[in-house]
Amino acid sequence: MILFRLEKSPVVILLLFSLIAVPVMPLELWLVKSLVDHIQLWRPSESIVRILKAAANLGALMFINNIALGVPIPMAMTRLMEIGTHEEQRLLMHHNASLPLAIIESPTAKNQYERAAKVSFSDIYSTGIQLMQTSLLSITLIAMILLFGQWIPALVVVAVASLLWHATGKSAESIERTDRSQTGNRRLLRHYADLMTKREAAKELRLFGLQPLLASRWVQLHQQQSRETLLTASKSEVRKLGPSLLMALLSGLLIALLVLIPHEPELSAGGFSLLFMAFTMLQSQLTSLISQGASMRTMYMRWEDYNAYMKQVGIHDIRVTSSESPAQESSSLVAASASVNELDLRVQQLSFAYPGSEKLAVNDVSFNIPSGCRAALVGHNGSGKSTLVKVLTGLYALSGGDVVWQHSDGNRSPRAERDHMSAVFQDFTKLAITLRENVAISELSELNNDSKLSSTLQAVGSNFTDLDEQIGAAFGGMEPSGGEWQRIVTARALLRNAKFVFFDEPTAALDPAAEKQAFELFLQVTQGRSALMVTHRLGAARLADLILVMKDGVLVESGSHDELMQLEGEYYQMFELQASWYR
Numbered sequence: 235m236i237l238f239r240l241e242k243s244p245v246v247i248l249l250l251f252s253l254i255a256v257p258v259m260p261l262e263l264w265l266v267k268s269l270v271d272h273i274q275l276w277r278p279s280e281s282i283v284r285i286l287k288a289a290a291n292l293g294a295l296m297f298i299n300n301i302a303l304g305v306p307i308p309m310a311m312t313r314l315m316e317i318g319t320h321e322e323q324r325l326l327m328h329h330n331a332s333l334p335l336a337i338i339e340s341p342t343a344k345n346q347y348e349r350a351a352k353v354s355f356s357d358i359y360s361t362g363i364q365l366m367q368t369s370l371l372s373i374t375l376i377a378m379i380l381l382f383g384q385w386i387p388a389l390v391v392v393a394v395a396s397l398l399w400h401a402t403g404k405s406a407e408s409i410e411r412t413d414r415s416q417t418g419n420r421r422l423l424r425h426y427a428d429l430m431t432k433r434e435a436a437k438e439l440r441l442f443g444l445q446p447l448l449a450s451r452w453v454q455l456h457q458q459q460s461r462e463t464l465l466t467a468s469k470s471e472v473r474k475l476g477p478s479l480l481m482a483l484l485s486g487l488l489i490a491l492l493v494l495i496p497h498e499p500e501l502s503a504g505g506f507s508l509l510f511m512a513f514t515m516l517q518s519q520l521t522s523l524i525s526q527g528a529s530m531r532t533m534y535m536r537w538e539d540y541n542a543y544m545k546q547v548g549i550h551d552i553r554v555t556s557s558e559s560p561a562q563e564s565s566s567l568v569a570a571s572a573s574v575n576e577l578d579l580r581v582q583q584l585s586f587a588y589p590g591s592e593k594l595a596v597n598d599v600s601f602n603i604p605s606g607c608r609a610a611l612v613g614h615n616g617s618g619k620s621t622l623v624k625v626l627t628g629l630y631a632l633s634g635g636d637v638v639w640q641h642s643d644g645n646r647s648p649r650a651e652r653d654h655m656s657a658v659f660q661d662f663t664k665l666a667i668t669l670r671e672n673v674a675i676s677e678l679s680e681l682n683n684d685s686k687l688s689s690t691l692q693a694v695g696s697n698f699t700d701l702d703e704q705i706g707a708a709f710g711g712m713e714p715s716g717g718e719w720q721r722i723v724t725a726r727a728l729l730r731n732a733k734f735v736f737f738d739e740p741t742a743a744l745d746p747a748a749e750k751q752a753f754e755l756f757l758q759v760t761q762g763r764s765a766l767m768v769t770h771r772l773g774a775a776r777l778a779d780l781i782l783v784m785k786d787g788v789l790v791e792s793g794s795h796d797e798l799m800q801l802e803g804e805y806y807q808m809f810e811l812q813a814s815w816y817r
């Protein structure tokens with residue numbers, strides 16, 4: 235029990251006070267009966283003390299019900315809602331962080347996340363408690379009614395309530411099924427709304443006058459959703475109509491039934507009041523029971539979706555395929571003259587396909603990057619370069635083959651430990667925090683090491699000096715340009731003293747002079763480390779020790795610039811094409 239594990243008292247208080255509240259209502263009925271009987275039998279010559287006593291008892295019970303029980307229950311529910319919401323979000327975020335990137339990116343997982351986020355632990359618990367309380371109360375009321383021999387009306391009420399329970403439950407399920415089927419479109423609606431309201435899309439939206447088009451799509455989709463919801467809701471209401479009408483009719487009929495059915499012995503006025511109130515309360519309790527049951531069915535469907543999402547295999551549970559275990563390692567793989575800090579990357583027949591796609595984005599790729607080698611990864615758009623980097627950094631689980639990180643001490647692992655690598659991604663994260671934090675997030679132990687932070691920023695050519703400057707115009711800070719951002723994130727990657735550095739097109743937003751400088755810097759700052767740099771600028775790639783050429787997910791060529799030029803293959807053609815721009 236998740237909530238109980240988090241905080242016991244509100245869970246116990248809600249259960250305890252809800253149970254205590256069960257006998258209060260029947261007791262109240264009994265006291266009303268006794269009060270009415272006393273009033274009926276009272277003669278002006280008698281003292282009214284007995285009537286006053288009965289009234290006082292009733293008043294005391296009402297006080298207990300409203301104050302003593304009325305306060306702790308809502309307080310406990312409020313607390314449960316707070317801790318429940320916090321825990322739901324924490325668990326979802328934690329699980330999301332452990333999922334392979336390829337799963338998070340898939341639309342199915344996005345829909346599942348959306349559904350999972352609808353679950354409410356506190357609602358499930360409090361509705362369960364209410365359901366239990368209402369059931370117990372209804373049973374007690376039925377028992378009281380049976381005590382007066384009124385089994386026929388009791389049977390009628392229960393039978394009609396069962397019909398309504400069934401119809402309402404089915405309606406709740408079909409409404410929730412519609413909601414579930416609309417999840418993807420709801421995300422799309424939000425996407426349209428984001429495009430129309432967020433800064434990122436504002437430039438093109440205004441320039442190309444896209445607002446009316448998006449607005450009309452949003453309206454159409456919204457209307458379609460509303461129509462579907464309305465249709466399901468009306469079908470549900472029609473389904474409930476018969477039992478609901480019967481239930482409503484019963485209210486009137488009950489009085490007639492109570493009067494008409496012969497009573498043995500004769501009913502007192504108090505007895506009649508008790509029976510009448512018991513029936514009215516039973517009806518209202520059964521109505522609550524029905525709606526609580528329907529809510530419970532809705533919650534159960536959300537709970538199923540939540541579990542389906544949480545059961546997805548996290549990245550730490552994925553077995554990375556490995557053709558050889560460390561024990562079987564061939565001694566030839568151990569670098570003979572490797573120093574303790576060295577780390578070789580060996581990629582063997584690596585394949586990767588995005589979930590739901592038959593096509594391999596990376597297809598049977600093999601290469602080695604020995605320790606200290608700075609390699610460039612080149613190829614046309616969509617050839618699989620970024621995907622390969624994401625697989626090598628462990629963000630995507632590979633579909634086939636092997637990635638082996640070979641340490642100089644002979645240890646091999648199918649995944650480099652986080653500390654061993656660093657990366658600058660194409661779509662790096664711009665954080666609205668201080669410059670200092672933006673750089674130091676890769677190595678938090680250096681957060682207050684001003685000289686190291688400043689020298690790293692300087693090393694990548696950044697002109698920013700105020701480490702405590704807030705970044706991000708949206709929060710009142712300064713807004714670095716594209717190239718300035720790239721320097722910040724390059725500094726971020728280099729601050730970590732990693733043995734292997736990945737650069738996925740980090741110079742794309744730099745001007746030509748800055749790009750040359752950045753690449754020279756890249757070679758300089760990665761000295762003694764291994765690196766893989768994705769680039770479209772072949773003038774930069776030629777400076778690398780090794781060039782890997784990708785085409786349609788396949789590694790088609792590899793070697794030094796001179797070797798590849800001599801081959802006169804893919805690289806040669808790309809290089810000649812780029813060189814012709816400058817001739």
Ligand SMILES: Nc1ncnc2c1ncn2[C@@H]1O[C@H](COP(=O)(O)OP(=O)(O)OP(=O)(O)O)[C@@H](O)[C@H]1O
Pocket residue numbers: 339588591595613614615616617618619620621622
């Ligand atoms: N999240 C994704 N889901 C499905 N397919 C994807 C995804 N990301 C990329 N792809 C596909 O995988 C293939 C390789 O894409 P990738 O981004 O790795 O190419 P790239 O060589 O880095 O391209 P570019 O030079 O344009 O950055 C492309 O066909 C692309 O459409």
